[in-house]
Amino acid sequence: MRPALLTALLALAATGCATPGFEKLYPGMTAAQVADTMGKGPVRAQEFTDGSSAWYFDEDHCVLMRDQVLVAKSTTETRTAVHTPVASLKEQDKAWCGPPGTDGRHEQRIETPFGTFKGTVDPAAVTDQVRNSVRNQQVPPPSEGGPAPRPAP
Template identity: 50%
Template sequence: MRLSILTAALAFAAAGCATSGGFDKLYPGMSSQQVVEAMGSGPSRAQEFPDKSTAWYYGEDRCVLMREDKVVTKATTEENTTVDAKVITLRDTTKAMCAPAEYATTPKREQQLDTPFGTIKGDLDPSAAVKKVKGVVTGEQEQPEKTEQATTPAP
């Protein structure tokens, strides 16, 4: 039964993109059919967990955690920090993630730096940036770690 509902929901996802307007109407206890009706389509992807709960993702910014065909919780991507200077803009966001407490992992974070010279996306580690700049200025490159080579040929 649960598999057929998930299959039906994924079929709805193939029919079109979900709108964000219905996401605000979702609440714990809603059935999967009510979620699909409120969102206008099924999820763009789903992730199942060993405790028989399923995370339904609507794009990268919204997710709904379902267990026994009922909504348990929902989450959205959150913008943690925005620095808007005249020359640069820095955004730090935590991506939406739905998982049962026992399977929760560190949330995926993404930073985006907009400059007049372009945009940099990803994990912007300040210490790594300092090392890169230092290497460019001094002309030194970080040496890769040496690994031991096998002394006997492989069969």
């Protein structure tokens, strides 16, 4: 009986983190239907110049409303880009409900035994930074026609 109780508590805790009702939302619902399905209104809203508005129910769930009708919904998507025993790199596309042609936030997290670091990791920029630091430390080749310079004592 105890394992069943523990399983039930874990299942309840896992579903408590989700936004109940969000998966039941679909395009064409009215604002009243969205609020009724979610059991509450949004925690914040953002209006756009085209007349649409984004309703955020939390940081990971939002809907795009136009003329009081749901036209799109979005959730945060997380993927693990690199996973090693020492560190892992996770990429997140945060929930974004803006008009077509607008972009949402992209966030990366590096998780290490020493802590978690948030930001954007650009592999090309890191590679360039390493190359430049190595180039700055190299000794230029001696010029042709003359003896190599002697180091100062």
